[in-house]
Amino acid sequence: MNPFWATCLILSSLLEGTRGRVLYPLPSKEHKHKQPLQTSRPYNIAHRGSNGEIPEETTDAYKRAIEEGADFIETDILATKDGELICFHDVTLDDTTDIANHTEFSDRKRTYQVQGFNVTGFFVGKVRQRYPFRDQQYNGKFSIITFEEYIAIALDANRVVGIYPEIKNPVFINQHVKWPNGERFEDKFIELLQKYGYGGAYMSAKWLKKPVFIQSFAPTSLIYISNKMDSPKILLIDDFSMATQDTNQSYWEITSDSYFEYIREYVVGIGPWKDTIVPPLNNYLTAPSDLVYRAHAHNLQVHPYTYRNENSFLHFDFRQDPYEEYEYWIKTIGVDGLFTDFTGSLHRYQKCASGILR
Numbered sequence: 001m002n003p004f005w006a007t008c009l010i011l012s013s014l015l016e017g018t019r020g021r022v023l024y025p026l027p028s029k030e031h032k033h034k035q036p037l038q039t040s041r042p043y044n045i046a047h048r049g050s051n052g053e054i055p056e057e058t059t060d061a062y063k064r065a066i067e068e069g070a071d072f073i074e075t076d077i078l079a080t081k082d083g084e085l086i087c088f089h090d091v092t093l094d095d096t097t098d099i100a101n102h103t104e105f106s107d108r109k110r111t112y113q114v115q116g117f118n119v120t121g122f123f124v125g126k127v128r129q130r131y132p133f134r135d136q137q138y139n140g141k142f143s144i145i146t147f148e149e150y151i152a153i154a155l156d157a158n159r160v161v162g163i164y165p166e167i168k169n170p171v172f173i174n175q176h177v178k179w180p181n182g183e184r185f186e187d188k189f190i191e192l193l194q195k196y197g198y199g200g201a202y203m204s205a206k207w208l209k210k211p212v213f214i215q216s217f218a219p220t221s222l223i224y225i226s227n228k229m230d231s232p233k234i235l236l237i238d239d240f241s242m243a244t245q246d247t248n249q250s251y252w253e254i255t256s257d258s259y260f261e262y263i264r265e266y267v268v269g270i271g272p273w274k275d276t277i278v279p280p281l282n283n284y285l286t287a288p289s290d291l292v293y294r295a296h297a298h299n300l301q302v303h304p305y306t307y308r309n310e311n312s313f314l315h316f317d318f319r320q321d322p323y324e325e326y327e328y329w330i331k332t333i334g335v336d337g338l339f340t341d342f343t344g345s346l347h348r349y350q351k352c353a354s355g356i357l358r
């Protein structure tokens with residue numbers, strides 16, 4: 001979830017990465033009495049799985065996040081050119097796969113226009129760690145997974161674990177993928193969720209059994225889905241100076257009180273970049289904006305992104321201690337959920353803070 005890069009992708013050939021390998025099996029484990037989702041603390045949202053440890057959006061990153069206490073596992077949904085929904089974040093495969101080493105695919109290099117920028121890249125391969133200072137030992141070991149495999153991992157957990165899929169760059173995908181019967185990316189996305197029994201308003205009995213938040217940076221996608229599915233939705237908020245891909249409004253404009261009044265009919269909360277709440281200066285925090293206060297006044301939850309343990313991401317105020325950062329955002333700012341790269345750390349912090357480990 002970054003600016004435009006972070007947005008999407010395409011690739012007629014990507015599926016060759018998933019064909020010819022054994023897929024994660026469809027949900028098979030029947031757990032009669034699953035431990036329910038905790039709803040008394042802010043949600044621990046495993047950003048792309050436990051991607052601080054294992055390459056993002058892979059089976060193992062999600063399984064690790066579940067072991068470590070995630071309430072929700074988070075992912076980005078893109079479509080391949082032939083209409084398969086997959087879990088993948090970037091517009092190209094270059095940054096997080098081993099594609100550069102596959103000369104056999106060099107003729108598949110493509111340039112696509114993404115929100116006004118031409119992006120050239122490759123579209124097949126195995127996943128590797130994004131940041132050079134994180135564990136590199138899993139590079140090349142895991143494949144890109146499909147939306148259905150991701151759902152199966154959540155449903156197979158031995159306690160209730162929610163899913164938190166993002167509809168990634170729907171404007172671009174709908175331009176490049178020809179869906180049958182005049183359907184759209186959003187329809188295919190909904191079909192898969194319903195196939196596995198997702199649905200129900202926030203906190204309804206149906207939702208608590210299979211919790212889901214549907215997230216997007218594109219408000220029109222969330223509104224479109226609202227007409228077909230009552231699952232809770234979260235509107236993502238980018239840097240205030242950026243414009244939405246669909247309505248071309250600035251994120252500044254869509255965090256106004258009048259916009260909140262409008263959008264609250266469709267979404268249960270917002271997912272802002274955390275710098276929009278507490279802008280940093282020289283890597284120190286400055287005074288928080290009134291964004292959380294105003295969102296709460298409109299009965300909207302706030303789930304900021306992204307929390308990362310490494311010192312290179314921590315503001316100096318936190319003295320290299322990620323627990324201090326969690327404490328600040330939970331106790332002082334009062335957020336309702338946190339997208340973290342290190343689910344295990346947030347989980348241990350929350351257990352300590354609630355006295356369970358004392």
Ligand SMILES: *[C@@H]1O[C@H](CO)[C@@H](O)[C@H](O)[C@H]1NC(C)=O
Nearest residue numbers: 097098099100101128139140
């Ligand atoms: C490509 O292969 C080389 C040598 O085997 C290796 O050092 C490098 O990390 C690989 N590159 C990628 C992107 O996997």
Ligand SMILES: *[C@@H]1O[C@H](CO)[C@@H](O)[C@H](O)[C@H]1NC(C)=O
Nearest residue numbers: 111112113115116117118119
């Ligand atoms: C992207 O490439 C196309 C085709 O070469 C070109 O017409 C267009 O002007 C380029 N767009 C940008 C923003 O560079």
Ligand SMILES: *[C@@H]1O[C@H](CO)[C@@H](O)[C@H](O)[C@H]1NC(C)=O
Nearest residue numbers: 116243244245247248249250
């Ligand atoms: C989006 O809005 C900006 C600023 O208001 C304007 O300059 C630009 O032309 C708009 N883009 C589109 C595609 O409408």
